[in-house]
Amino acid sequence: MVFTKKWLPFASYGLMAEFIPAVGLESFHCDMQRGYKRVRKKESEVGALLEKDTTPQRIGLLAQQAVYEFHHHPELSTEENGIKNLVEILKLDEESYTVQQRVTQILCNYRDNPVLLDKKIIKLSHGDEGVPDGLEINSRNYLFRLFAAMDCIFKEPDGTLCILDFKTGKSDFDSRQAYIYLLAATYLYPERKTYALFYNLESCKWSEKLFATEVHLSALQTELARLAKSHELEKQLYRNEPERFSEIFVPNSGFACKYCQFNSICSFSLCEVVA
Numbered sequence: 001m002v003f004t005k006k007w008l009p010f011a012s013y014g015l016m017a018e019f020i021p022a023v024g025l026e027s028f029h030c031d032m033q034r035g036y037k038r039v040r041k042k043e044s045e046v047g048a049l050l051e052k053d054t055t056p057q058r059i060g061l062l063a064q065q066a067v068y069e070f071h072h073h074p075e076l077s078t079e080e081n082g083i084k085n086l087v088e089i090l091k092l093d094e095e096s097y098t099v100q101q102r103v104t105q106i107l108c109n110y111r112d113n114p115v116l117l118d119k120k121i122i123k124l125s126h127g128d129e130g131v132p133d134g135l136e137i138n139s140r141n142y143l144f145r146l147f148a149a150m151d152c153i154f155k156e157p158d159g160t161l162c163i164l165d166f167k168t169g170k171s172d173f174d175s176r177q178a179y180i181y182l183l184a185a186t187y188l189y190p191e192r193k194t195y196a197l198f199y200n201l202e203s204c205k206w207s208e209k210l211f212a213t214e215v216h217l218s219a220l221q222t223e224l225a226r227l228a229k230s231h232e233l234e235k236q237l238y239r240n241e242p243e244r245f246s247e248i249f250v251p252n253s254g255f256a257c258k259y260c261q262f263n264s265i266c267s268f269s270l271c272e273v274v275a
């Protein structure tokens with residue numbers, strides 16, 4: 001494992017999902033979103049949109065913060081005003097109605113079923129730590145940095161590590177994300193047996209435990225290196241010929257536009273944006 005600050009091409013689950021949508025999310029996929037998010041992020045109007053969290057992002061962040069607070073202040077689960085106090089800590093009154101409703105439900109769910117209670121926690125994210133240090137990985141002489149921010153790691157009584165990822169919303173668990181965590185764990189905790197797990201804080205559903213073989217992780221590492229390389233290539237193409245933006249990042253105008261955070265500035269949007 002080597003941590004350095006030098007610039008390298010990068011890969012992450014987010015980038016992978018922006019290239020290859022998860023099963024069931026194909027109709028929401030649009031390569032042009034990746035172009036705005038990753039290549040044009042420094043343009044003022046794109047940057048302004050990226051600064052605003054979407055509703056799902058806001059709920060995910062507040063849910064993670066809630067788990068953190070519950071874990072560090074277990075009395076919030078039992079005291080009469082626990083939920084009310086947590087609502088104040090999270091400043092939920094400053095959020096939209098939808099965010100307030102769904103996060104309050106998450107608080108009640110967690111209070112009734114505190115899934116981290118009695119777990120030997122190795123790491124628990126607060127949700128707003130910013131971009132983590134990436135892992136420098138050499139895949140067949142191609143160097144890239146892997147970003148894999150883990151919500152929670154706990155240790156089982158037999159020493160096995162569990163990487164737990166908290167979810168919100170209705171999307172299915174994407175096993176690719178779990179395998180990326182397991183790949184990162186081989187660098188971070190090479191001596192440990194590790195598995196990954198998802199838990200949805202809204203539906204209170206668990207995934208199955210996900211384990212990976214060495215062969216599987218080696219193939220994944222190669223695929224992540226390929227994506228990092230492809231992304232560098234498309235960045236280069238755009239820098240050389242910015243007028244070809246829509247050829248490099250092909251739009252998928254239609255259903256995806258309705259939920260796209262760039263629909264107010266995208267000339268390919270088929271979504272009517274209310275001013």
Ligand code: SF4
Nearest residue numbers: 030251257260266269
């Ligand atoms: S508005 Fe539509 S076409 Fe434009 S980036 Fe978003 S999803 Fe793609």
